[in-house]
Structures are given as C-alpha cells and as structure tokens.
Amino acid sequence: xxxxxxxxxxxYPVSTHYCPGCGHGIVHRLIAETIDExxxxxxxxxxxxxxxxxLLYNYLNCDMYEAAHxxxxxxxxxxKRVHPELVVFTYQGDGxxxxxxxxxxxxxxxxxxxxxxxFINNAIYGMTGGQMAPTTLIGQKTTTSxxxxxxxxxxxxxxxxxxxxxxxxxxxxxxxxxxxxKNVMRAKKAIKKAFKTQMKDLxxxxxxxxxxxxxxxxxxxxDAIKWVEEKMMPYYPxxxxxxxxxxx
Amino acid sequence: MGKKTLMTGNEAIAEAAVQAGCRHFFGYPIxxxxxxxxxxxxxxxxxxxxxxxxxxEIASIYMVFGAAGAGARVMTSSSSxxxxxxxxxxxxxxxxxxxxVIVNVMRGGPGLGGIQPSQSDYFxxxxxxxxxxxxxxxxxxxxxxxxxxxxxxxxxxxxKYRNPVMILGDGFLGQMIEPVEFKHMSSTDRPxxxxxxxGAKGRAQNVVKSLYLKPDVLEQHNLGLxxxxxxxxxxxxxxEAYLTEDAQIIIVAFGMAARIAKTAIKILREKDIKAxxxxxxxxxxxxxxxxxxxxxxxxxxxxxxxxLGQMIEDVKLGVCGKAEVHFYGRVGGMVPNYDEIxxxxxxxxxxxx
Amino acid sequence: xxxxxxxxxxxxxxxxNVCPFHLIQxxxxxxxxxxYPAKFVDLKGKxxxxxxxxxxxxxxxxxxxx
Numbered sequence: 001x002x003x004x005x006x007x008x009x010x011x012y013p014v015s016t017h018y019c020p021g022c023g024h025g026i027v028h029r030l031i032a033e034t035i036d037e038x039x040x041x042x043x044x045x046x047x048x049x050x051x052x053x054x055l056l057y058n059y060l061n062c063d064m065y066e067a068a069h070x071x072x073x074x075x076x077x078x079x080k081r082v083h084p085e086l087v088v089f090t091y092q093g094d095g096x097x098x099x100x101x102x103x104x105x106x107x108x109x110x111x112x113x114x115x116x117x118x119f120i121n122n123a124i125y126g127m128t129g130g131q132m133a134p135t136t137l138i139g140q141k142t143t144t145s146x147x148x149x150x151x152x153x154x155x156x157x158x159x160x161x162x163x164x165x166x167x168x169x170x171x172x173x174x175x176x177x178x179x180x181x182k183n184v185m186r187a188k189k190a191i192k193k194a195f196k197t198q199m200k201d202l203x204x205x206x207x208x209x210x211x212x213x214x215x216x217x218x219x220x221x222x223d224a225i226k227w228v229e230e231k232m233m234p235y236y237p238x239x240x241x242x243x244x245x246x247x248x
Numbered sequence: 249m250g251k252k253t254l255m256t257g258n259e260a261i262a263e264a265a266v267q268a269g270c271r272h273f274f275g276y277p278i279x280x281x282x283x284x285x286x287x288x289x290x291x292x293x294x295x296x297x298x299x300x301x302x303x304x305e306i307a308s309i310y311m312v313f314g315a316a317g318a319g320a321r322v323m324t325s326s327s328s329x330x331x332x333x334x335x336x337x338x339x340x341x342x343x344x345x346x347x348x349v350i351v352n353v354m355r356g357g358p359g360l361g362g363i364q365p366s367q368s369d370y371f372x373x374x375x376x377x378x379x380x381x382x383x384x385x386x387x388x389x390x391x392x393x394x395x396x397x398x399x400x401x402x403x404x405x406x407x408k409y410r411n412p413v414m415i416l417g418d419g420f421l422g423q424m425i426e427p428v429e430f431k432h433m434s435s436t437d438r439p440x441x442x443x444x445x446x447g448a449k450g451r452a453q454n455v456v457k458s459l460y461l462k463p464d465v466l467e468q469h470n471l472g473l474x475x476x477x478x479x480x481x482x483x484x485x486x487x488e489a490y491l492t493e494d495a496q497i498i499i500v501a502f503g504m505a506a507r508i509a510k511t512a513i514k515i516l517r518e519k520d521i522k523a524x525x526x527x528x529x530x531x532x533x534x535x536x537x538x539x540x541x542x543x544x545x546x547x548x549x550x551x552x553x554x555x556l557g558q559m560i561e562d563v564k565l566g567v568c569g570k571a572e573v574h575f576y577g578r579v580g581g582m583v584p585n586y587d588e589i590x591x592x593x594x595x596x597x598x599x600x601x
Numbered sequence: 602x603x604x605x606x607x608x609x610x611x612x613x614x615x616x617x618n619v620c621p622f623h624l625i626q627x628x629x630x631x632x633x634x635x636x637y638p639a640k641f642v643d644l645k646g647k648x649x650x651x652x653x654x655x656x657x658x659x660x661x662x663x664x665x666x667x
Contacts, residue, residue, distance in 0.1 A: 001602065005655040005665035015660060020636065021613035025659030042449035047314075057455045063445045065317055066457030068340050071310040074302065078314020078322070079445055081298045082272060086447050104310075107303035181619055181656040214613075221613040 008032035010041050021221025023211030026178040028059050030188045044087045047072040051093035052126040070101025073108035076115040089116040094135040095125040098158045112169030112203035116194045122213035130216030134158045161208045165241035171203030173242040177210040179225035197244045252427040257392045258283035260428045264399035267430045271297040272322040274311035279363040280419035281353035284325040305330040309337030316346035317456035319444035325351035339378030343458030347406035351415045353422040356581035364581025365419035370558035373416050374532045383477045385413045386531040388502040392426035407438050420504045480533050487535035488527040495524030498542045500563050501552040502528050512589035539566025548596050550574045602648050603641050609662035612636035616654035622647045
C-alpha cells in the first residue's frame with residue numbers, strides 16, 4: 001500500500017478555525033499543493049487581508065503578510081517591486097476584493113502587476129457574521145439584507161472575473177468552484193496556471209473561487225455545496241475569461 | 249553632490265532620498281508636493297530605483313507597507329488631504345514596525361481647503377492621526393538645506409527604530425528655492441533585518457502583521473511599542489534655541505513660522521526688545537524640557553503657528569504654568585508677516601510692564 | 602484504504618457524499634474536538650483509493666493509501 005494522498009508540505013499540520021464544510025480549507029490545500037509541485041516554497045509570499053482567511057499565515061508556511069481590509073494587492077505590489085524574483089499571491093474574500101478593495105484589484109490588473117490573486121467568492125461577509133456583500137445574490141437573505149437583497153435598493157451582484165477580463169494587464173482570469181471533486185480538480189489546475197502565468201511574467205492573474213459558506217448561509221455543508229451549483233453558478237458562470245498568451 | 253545647487257524644497261527632499269539610498273517611491277499627485285514624485289520619476293531610473301504612481305494615497309501607503317516589509321528603503325510623499333487618507337496605513341506600519349519615510353507638505357485645511365502653506369496638521373502628525381497607541385517620529389525642517397539633511401537622517405532613524413518617520417514641511421518650504429548641498433552620508437550598512445519578507449529560504453516563515461487577537465499578547469505588543477517611543481523621547485529630541493540666553497520674551501515656532509519669527513526677533517532687538525526663539529525640530533518627541541527651562545527665565549512666551557493653535561498645547565505642557573503663554577496664528581494658507589509678530593510682541597511686553 | 606484523522610475532522614459529511622461505495626459514515630460518538638467525526642467502514646475491502654473523499658475534504662483530514 002502506497003500513500004497516494006497526503007497533506008502538502010507547504011501546509012502546517014494543524015486544524016483550521018474555519019467552519020465545518022467551508023471552502024477555504026480546500027483552496028488552502030490547492031495552493032499548498034501548487035507550491036509543493038512547483039517547488040517554490042522558498043520564494044513564495046502570501047498576502048492575506050482581513051476576512052475569514054486573515055489567519056492564512058497559521059496554515060501556509062511560506063513568508064506572509066497580513067494586510068488591511070482591501071489592500072492586499074497594494075502590499076503585494078510593494079513586495080513584488082522590491083523582490084521581482086518572488087512569487088507573490090494575495091488571498092482575498094469577496095467582501096475584501098469586491099467591496100473596499102475594488103480600486104486596488106482593478107489597478108493591480110491595469111498595471112499588469114505580476115502577482116496572482118486567489119479570490120474567494122462566498123456571496124457574503126463570513127468573518128463578521130454574515131452581512132450582505134457586493135456579490136450577495138438578489139433575494140439572498142443576510143444579516144444586513146434580512147428580507148432578501150433587492151436590486152431596487154442595493155443594485156446587482158458584481159461579476160468580478162468578467163470585469164477584470166476586460167483589462168489588458170490581466171493575463172489570466174478564470175472562475176472555478178470547489179463544491180465537488182471534479183470542480184476542485186479544475187480549481188487546482190486554474191490555481192497552478194495562475195502561478196505559472198506570474199512566473200512567466202505574463203502579467204496579472206486571478207482565480208475566482210465560488211466557495212461554500214455553511215454557517216452564515218445557515219445551511220448544512222451538503223446543502224451549501226448544492227446552493228453553489230443551483231444558485232451561484234447560474235449568476236457566476238464558471239470558465240476561463242482571459243487566457244494567457246504564449247509568452248515570447 | 250558635494251557642491252551647493254539651487255533647488256526647491258520638494259526637489260531637495262527627493263534628491264536627499266536618492267542620496268540616502270532610497271530606491272522605492274509610491275505616491276500620488278497632490279499640490280503642493282507633486283514635484284517630489286515628478287522629480288523621482290525622472291531621477292530613479294538613473295539609479296535603478298522603482299518609482300510607481302499608485303491609484304490613490306491609500307494604495308500608496310500600503311505599497312510602502314509591502315516594500316518596507318520586504319526590506320527596502322522606501323518613502324512616500326503627499327499633502328494634508330492625502331496624508332489623511334494614509335492614516336490607517338501609517339497605524340498599520342507603526343504596529344508592524346516597518347521603517348519608512350513619509351513626507352507631508354502641508355496645505356490649508358480642513359477638507360479640500362486650499363493649496364497655500366499651513367501647519368494645521370500638527371495634531372494629526374504628533375498625536376497620531378490613525379487608530380491605536382502609536383507615534384510617528386516627526387521632523388520639522390525650516391530651510392531647504394535642513395529639509396535635505398533631515399530627509400537623509402529620517403531613513404536612518406526609521407531603520408534605527410523600525411518605525412515610520414515623517415518630514416513635516418509646508419507648501420512654502422516645498423516650493424521655495426534655496427541653495428542646498430547633500431552632505432550627510434547616511435549609514436549604508438542598515439541594521440540586521442532578518443525579519444523581512446524575502447522568501448523563507450533556509451529559515452522558518454517570516455510574517456509581517458499587526459493582528460493580535462489575544463488581548464494579553466496585544467498588550468505586550470503595545471508595551472513594546474511604548475518602550476520604543478520612550479527611547480525616542482530620551483534620545484531623539486531636537487530643538488534650536490536662538491538668542492534665548494538674554495531673552496526677556498521667547499517666541500516658540502517651528503518650520504516656516506520659525507524663520508519668519510527670526511526676522512521679527514532681529515527687528516525687535518533693534519528696538520531694544522530682547523526676544524529669543526525656541527524652535528522644536530522634532531515635534532515628536534517634543535522638547536518639553538527646553539520650554540520648562542526658558543519659562544523659568546521669562547514671564548511671557550508667544551507661540552506663532554500657521555494654524556489656530558496646536559503646538560501651543562504642548563508648549564503649555566512644557567511651561568507648566570511658570571509663564572504666560574500667548575498665541576499668534578494665521579491660517580488657511582495665510583502666512584504671518586514678521587511685522588505682525590513684532591507688533592504682537594511689543595503689545596505683550598508693554599502690557600506685562 | 603483511507604485514514605481519517607479525528608483531530609482534524611469536523612464532521613461536515615462532504616466525504617460521505619462523494620464516496621462511490623458509501624464506505625464513509627458519521628460516527629455516533631463525539632471526538633475530542635466535539636464533532637461527530639467521519640468513520641471509514643470497509644469490511645469487504647471495496648475501497649479503490651480513488652481519493653475523491655480526500656479531494657473534497659475541507660480539513661485535509663483524510664490520507665489515502667492504494
């Protein structure tokens with residue numbers, strides 16, 4: 001009997017603070033596996049801003065920054081401009097990236113900043129207890145849209161991947177999900193492709209991950225992964241919105 | 249650049265940064281300091297520096313955070329409203345103990361205010377404009393030469409204390425042209441920085457952060473910062489005492505206001521009124537002891553500021569009631585004229601006889 | 602076969618869902634962490650080591666041997 005699946009080396013052997021069934025844990029593993037497989041632990045730097053994943057430095061053992069809410073792309077830019085040889089990624093939630101940090105992410109893409117962003121879209125603010133986010137769906141109940149979000153008052157959810165794909169500096173943009181093994185494997189490919197895009201200096205790369213968030217959604221983990229498929233995917237279609245050109 | 253050249257304050261500050269080995273600048277245009285990014289956007293390529301204009305002052309300060317965390321000698325510059333946008337970032341930089349230099353070329357406020365010179369950001373700079381118990385080491389130059397000298401030292405002080413250092417100038421100083429030379433060679437051998445983000449090669453991960461969810465741990469962190477500020481207070485206080493020995497009245501002013509006060513003092517002395525000047529150069533740490541000493545020898549002090557009275561509060565703390573503290577201020581971009589100061593001093597001296 | 606680390610498992614049941622041969626159940630006792638952990642029951646040795654359970658596990662609590 002050979003071990004065919006084990007914890008990646010770039011991941012500390014600890015339990016996480018995330019809720020049972022939360023997508024973060026899966027994405028953390030995919031990043032750690034990518035770092036292991038590309039052999040870049042010693043030159044990878046992560047930037048995790050405020051949000052459920054602010055404690056990313058407790059789970060991944062590469063160099064890390066903890067960033068202010070919404071500002072991870074700016075910190076990543078500062079780091080990358082000092083150490084262009086490092087592989088720098090930000091790990092941001094939707095409240096962070098699509099709300100307070102909109103300017104930073106759009107301008108990082110516009111600059112073609114050679115960083116990678118892993119963008120977790122769970123259509124809600126998780127850490128603060130389930131408030132409405134810019135990605136909250138119409139009709140979705142949250143602690144600040146208790147009767148269901150209405151477009152009359154709060155407009156429409158933001159499709160970040162499609163927006164960023166229109167920016168020339170963005171070399172690679174894909175939306176994936178982690179609600180079933182098939183999608184998790186596709187997400188892994190996308191994350192690896194994003195890191196490689198950066199390593200080939202092709203420009204900015206972003207992977208948006210639709211992620212189940214059982215507690216604030218007030219669902220069981222099983223219902224949550226169904227909700228991702230039945231409710232989120234119709235509004236946030238999966239797919240590659242920007243493909244990196246062959247370099248050179 | 250051993251020889252003197254004519255430069256504006258803004259350009260001198262920018263060149264001083266280059267001379268001090270700063271190779272990273274992140275900033276945003278705002279009058280009256282835009283010549284600093286403009287200068288560096290031309291000059292940095294000559295020395296392999298990285299000049300980047302960010303999308304906002306908020307992004308700028310966090311790019312500084314990232315670069316400082318990665319071990320670079322880094323700076324930003326802005327003016328009053330822009331510095332307000334940077335306050336959260338400055339609090340984060342202070343908490344994460346990252347060395348950097350921030351230049352504020354002050355303009356009239358509040359709000360959009362104006363673009364003429366002012367000193368209305370004294371409180372913001374010295375009492376902490378952001379959240380939490382923290383301090384920025386604040387240096388206030390009053391000549392273009394001093395701005396260049398202090399700018400170069402600022403990088404060493406930032407490294408020495410792993411803390412942000414602020415150069416607090418104003419639109420007047422930034423735009424005026426004076427001869428300047430770049431003499432102070434800052435120590436190129438910077439202190440050991442094994443904490444920086446360089447990629448965990450042959451070592452455990454480094455984490456640059458300011459999050460401490462356990463209150464007892466955050467308290468210890470705060471007490472550590474506090475000890476650092478006490479060390480700054482003990483070692484870094486700088487003040488100029490000008491003609492104070494025989495003075496019967498002391499003017500207290502910093503930066504541009506202090507220069508104007510010196511002219512007033514010359515005129516007053518010609519009228520047999522012995523006035524002197526105490527000019528704080530570090531606004532944090534503030535030279536309270538100097539004021540305490542002079543307050544024992546005179547009955548009156550006159551604080552002159554380009555605001556409605558901010559440094560005067562610290563002056564009163566130093567004087568501790570031992571003498572009368574008067575105030576003369578112009579605000580909104582109006583700059584006091586020396587004869588206004590002369591007239592005010594004459595009035596005080598006359599009334600106190 | 603698979604090894605489920607009870608210290609890491611939070612009983613989210615996602616692995617139970619994906620196992621093609623339904624070889625994973627939720628235990629009826631509480632782990633030291635206070636969760637009802639997943640339990641691997643494969644009396645007939647049907648597990649092929651396909652790793653679907655480990656891929657969906659949010660807590661990297663499952664090691665797979667083949």
